[in-house]
Amino acid sequence: RSKTLDEKHAYNDDMFWNEQLAVRINKMQEEHEKSKKVILIDKKTKPQINSPDQVAEYYELSKKLPIPQRPKWNHHMSPKELQDNEKEDFLDWRRGMAQIEEDEGVVMTPFEKNLEVWRQLWRVIER
Numbered sequence: 707r708s709k710t711l712d713e714k715h716a717y718n719d720d721m722f723w724n725e726q727l728a729v730r731i732n733k734m735q736e737e738h739e740k741s742k743k744v745i746l747i748d749k750k751t752k753p754q755i756n757s758p759d760q761v762a763e764y765y766e767l768s769k770k771l772p773i774p775q776r777p778k779w780n781h782h783m784s785p786k787e788l789q790d791n792e793k794e795d796f797l798d799w800r801r802g803m804a805q806i807e808e809d810e811g812v813v814m815t816p817f818e819k820n821l822e823v824w825r826q827l828w829r830v831i832e833r
Contacts, residue, residue: 723821731816770806774799776828796821 777791803814817823 727816727820730819767810767812770810772799772802774824776824776832792825793821796824 774796777788777795779788779791783791800819803818806812807814
């Protein structure tokens with residue numbers, strides 16, 4: 707089966723966004739190396755929280771971190787329309803997270819910045 711023009715455009719669009727993501731991940735890793743606090747981290751590298759004040763600060767900061775919600779959709783929407791809505795909402799969420807990063811002096815891990823990670827989570831939750 708040959709690919710339709712829409713499928714080829716979607717593939718090229720995905721390739722473009724994957725390249726953009728790789729560039730951003732590299733930049734994030736460089737920023738992380740410059741040592742800001744990391745909020746969302748894997749279980750192997752837990753933050754060093756040694757005092758009740760640090761626990762309170764960490765808790766207050768975690769309450770500011772929203773989880774991106776999948777935009778409303780229905781079965782009559784085209785895949786492109788759904789993807790465009792997801793990208794738009796995700797970019798709005800990312801702008802808010804970037805502001806939190808700047809204001810609080812923290813760095814989010816690349817996983818939180820990856821739309822595909824959230825898409826997979828949304829689909830698993832919907833099942």
